[in-house]
Amino acid sequence: MRNDTALGLQEARGPWARVLRFVLYTVLFAVFAGPLLALMIGAFTPTVDPTQFTLFPDRLSLDNLERAIDRNVLDYLLNSFLVVGGGLALQVLVSVFAGYALARKRFRGSAVVLVLILATMMLPEEVLAVPLSVLLADLPVLHISLVGSLVGMIVPVAAWGFSILVMTEFMKEIPTELEESARLDGAGEFRVFWQVVLPLCRPALGVIGIFGFTMIWDQYMLPLLVATDPAQYTLPLALRSLRSDDQVGIGVLLVGAFLAMLPSVLAFLALQRSFIRGLTSGAVKG
Amino acid sequence: MTVTEARTSRGPATKGAPRTAPPVRTRLRRAATPWLFLAPALLLFLYFKFIPMAEAVRMSFQEVRPFLGNTYVGGANYSEIAGKSDFGAAVWHTVVLAVATTAGSIVLGMVLALLLEGQTRSLWFIRSAIFLPVVTAMAVVAEVWRVMYYPAEGGALNSVLSVIGLGPSEFLNSPDSSLASIAFVGVWRGAPYDMMIFLAGLAGVDRVLYEASAVDGASRFRRIWHVTLPGLRPVFAILLTLAAIRGLRIFTEVFLLTNGGPDGSTEVLLTLTYKLGLERNELGVAAAGTVLLFAILLVLTVASRVRRRGVR
Numbered sequence: 001m002r003n004d005t006a007l008g009l010q011e012a013r014g015p016w017a018r019v020l021r022f023v024l025y026t027v028l029f030a031v032f033a034g035p036l037l038a039l040m041i042g043a044f045t046p047t048v049d050p051t052q053f054t055l056f057p058d059r060l061s062l063d064n065l066e067r068a069i070d071r072n073v074l075d076y077l078l079n080s081f082l083v084v085g086g087g088l089a090l091q092v093l094v095s096v097f098a099g100y101a102l103a104r105k106r107f108r109g110s111a112v113v114l115v116l117i118l119a120t121m122m123l124p125e126e127v128l129a130v131p132l133s134v135l136l137a138d139l140p141v142l143h144i145s146l147v148g149s150l151v152g153m154i155v156p157v158a159a160w161g162f163s164i165l166v167m168t169e170f171m172k173e174i175p176t177e178l179e180e181s182a183r184l185d186g187a188g189e190f191r192v193f194w195q196v197v198l199p200l201c202r203p204a205l206g207v208i209g210i211f212g213f214t215m216i217w218d219q220y221m222l223p224l225l226v227a228t229d230p231a232q233y234t235l236p237l238a239l240r241s242l243r244s245d246d247q248v249g250i251g252v253l254l255v256g257a258f259l260a261m262l263p264s265v266l267a268f269l270a271l272q273r274s275f276i277r278g279l280t281s282g283a284v285k286g
Numbered sequence: 287m288t289v290t291e292a293r294t295s296r297g298p299a300t301k302g303a304p305r306t307a308p309p310v311r312t313r314l315r316r317a318a319t320p321w322l323f324l325a326p327a328l329l330l331f332l333y334f335k336f337i338p339m340a341e342a343v344r345m346s347f348q349e350v351r352p353f354l355g356n357t358y359v360g361g362a363n364y365s366e367i368a369g370k371s372d373f374g375a376a377v378w379h380t381v382v383l384a385v386a387t388t389a390g391s392i393v394l395g396m397v398l399a400l401l402l403e404g405q406t407r408s409l410w411f412i413r414s415a416i417f418l419p420v421v422t423a424m425a426v427v428a429e430v431w432r433v434m435y436y437p438a439e440g441g442a443l444n445s446v447l448s449v450i451g452l453g454p455s456e457f458l459n460s461p462d463s464s465l466a467s468i469a470f471v472g473v474w475r476g477a478p479y480d481m482m483i484f485l486a487g488l489a490g491v492d493r494v495l496y497e498a499s500a501v502d503g504a505s506r507f508r509r510i511w512h513v514t515l516p517g518l519r520p521v522f523a524i525l526l527t528l529a530a531i532r533g534l535r536i537f538t539e540v541f542l543l544t545n546g547g548p549d550g551s552t553e554v555l556l557t558l559t560y561k562l563g564l565e566r567n568e569l570g571v572a573a574a575g576t577v578l579l580f581a582i583l584l585v586l587t588v589a590s591r592v593r594r595r596g597v598r
Contacts, residue, residue: 102324
């Protein structure tokens with residue numbers, strides 16, 4: 001008997017064990033992936049009513065897709081991409097800068113900065129909704145309003161504690177020799193950062209990239225506070241208004257939800273290894 | 287003078303540099319460098335985390351009247367929100383949901399990890415498929431489950447239930463089952479997440495111990511009970527505190543699945559403060575609710591840190 005897994009389920013041989021495993025996998029797949037698969041299928045059927053939400057449709061059609069495009073889903077999708085594109089670019093930049101300072105420099109106050117960053121992780125937009133709604137309309141000192149524009153959904157997500165901590169941990173592992181020799185060659189601070197340290201961080205960039213993407217794509221409270229008009233809705237935010245339609249029932253909603261699911265699922269499948277690495281490292285930190 | 291110099295030359299950046307005292311300007315620049323790199327993050331956090339938090343504390347002691355100016359009201363907002371019957375119910379629902387979702391996710395995640403541990407290709411595929419709910423946006427998850435929970439015969443979940451002779455259930459539409467239905471969605475999305483963490487923990491359990499237990503003739507159950515579970519203890523500790531803190535922030539799924547209804551049977555702290563602050567415009571009272579939640583989160587976080595240090 002091999003002892004590779006705790007349960008030893010894979011070690012059982014014989015036809016019965018194989019059937020049992022197949023049944024188990026099918027049930028688990030149906031429970032967790034089934035509803036999402038039904039969503040995908042439902043988007044391409046003439047579904048009008050929740051009783052027709054099924055994995056095995058009678059026929060397929062693009063009617064719902066056409067109706068959904070009439071209801072501006074593509075505009076919402078574009079808003080979502082603008083927010084996630086802008087937000088992620090800024091977030092990665094802010095995280096590598098901060099991670100570089102925290103990992104490669106010794107300075108007075110770095111411990112305090114770390115505690116502050118941990119504190120921000122207790123203060124997501126959901127908790128801060130009420131004061132944020134006041135402040136976003138009139139930022140202190142600057143006196144700008146971020147309400148009613150996509151900028152208001154982008155700038156607040158640009159700094160994320162999780163990304164900074166992942167970057168910091170990773171940059172601590174990079175050996176100092178390369179950096180020192182670059183300095184001896186006369187490279188300035190910024191060149192050392194940009195041309196020596198950053199290229200070595202590619203695996204960590206994958207981690208914060210995929211995590212940042214799903215985090216920003218999942219944002220709900222911030223767009224809810226910022227958007228004043230359907231023209232600014234991101235796709236997840238727009239779903240609620242696509243819910244009921246007298247003629248087409250849930251069809252439009254299913255298309256919207258499917259389009260809102262697709263990018264994050266594709267991003268996950270493409271960067272799965274990075275995602276799982278980040279998951280386990282982040283969880284161990286707490 | 288010598289003290290500061292010793293400190294700067296100890297840094298990794300200057301280890302190989304010549305040990306002559308650098309000019310003042312260089313030293314100033316060296317001291318400013320980390321702060322320049324940190325500036326974007328710190329400014330953003332200041333604007334979108336710390337000032338809002340301070341603002342919440344300030345607003346919680348005021349009657350907020352736009353354009354008329356705020357007036358100081360002492361603890362009136364706190365006594366008002368604590369005196370509301372919705373508030374007590376919201377605290378209760380939040381705690382129930384946090385506990386149920388956390389416990390359900392950990393137990394189911396653990397079972398999934400045990401069932402799906404291994405290196406084969408089919409296992410890898412099934413694990414990826416099971417993980418999809420975690421990466422799907424909460425708004426999508428909520429809308430899918432609203433459809434799944436269609437509260438009459440013919441609804442997707444009711445069809446499944448009728449096969450085993452149950453239902454039809456009202457799910458989200460009945461005060462008796464609404465909270466449980468929301469908790470189920472939380473477990474559905476939380477268990478695969480916990481599964482991945484458990485799988486990482488399982489990979490770290492010493493294989494020699496499995497062999498030893500096999501040599502001793504231990505049964506599968508005894509092997510899991512005496513070898514695997516003790517090896518996973520740190521994972522349990524991490525997941526428990528993490529999930530409990532996350533559970534208290536529950537908003538989006540409740541907002542979209544029931545918005546607190548029916549009859550307030552699923553109202554949680556954050557849907558309540560959202561309604562008070564942004565729909566009824568009672569900003570001061572809502573801010574008091576925010577501060578109370580923040581205090582609970584702070585206590586839980588500090589407690590979990592202290593406990594974890596104690597474990598080590």
